[in-house]
Amino acid sequence: MITEVNEKEYESLDHSVPMLIEFYSKTCGPCKMLAFVLKDIAKQKPDFPIYIIDFDENRELKERLGVKGFPTMLFFKDGKEVSRLEGLKQKPAIIKAIEAIA
Template sequence: MPATVREINGAELEQVISTGKVLVKFYSKTCGPCKMLKFVLNDVAKVVDDVEIVTIDFDENKDILEKYAVSSYPTMIVFKDGKEVERVKGLQQKPKIIQMLS
């Protein structure tokens, strides 16, 4: 089943990343590259399976940023069963994101 992209808040993050493979995008509503990345992630979601893709607003969830050492946006972190397996900062292209998830 194709993935979907959904918004969560910092309080939900622990539960979401606890099982399976999850891509978390930390973003800001005022960030140009973050807005472009939204379209890229929607495109990625159409071609990947067994991955959950979630986004967290940087400005509304500052408490979770420190816990995961997120200092800039956009930042994407891939978690597998609750453990961080990869992290990238900045706008990424579809092939790079798909490679991260494989």
């Protein structure tokens, strides 16, 4: 399941569950491609929460999480970042990271 959230909505998420947070930009071709990859993954893993955040509109949050560019994927478990992937990645790499926390 893919849900777009802003900073405020991010704060109110249940951080105790494993999740993938992706920072994207509307001005980024690789981010657009990654959107299709995540859509495929969401079909494969419908119960795993994927949240997408606009990099340009949520600057404070991205700075707090140390996100320097886009796309960046952060993998959280028990409220803590376990791993991150920077740049466009293919399905197997992302699924591997998800399976490590799910």
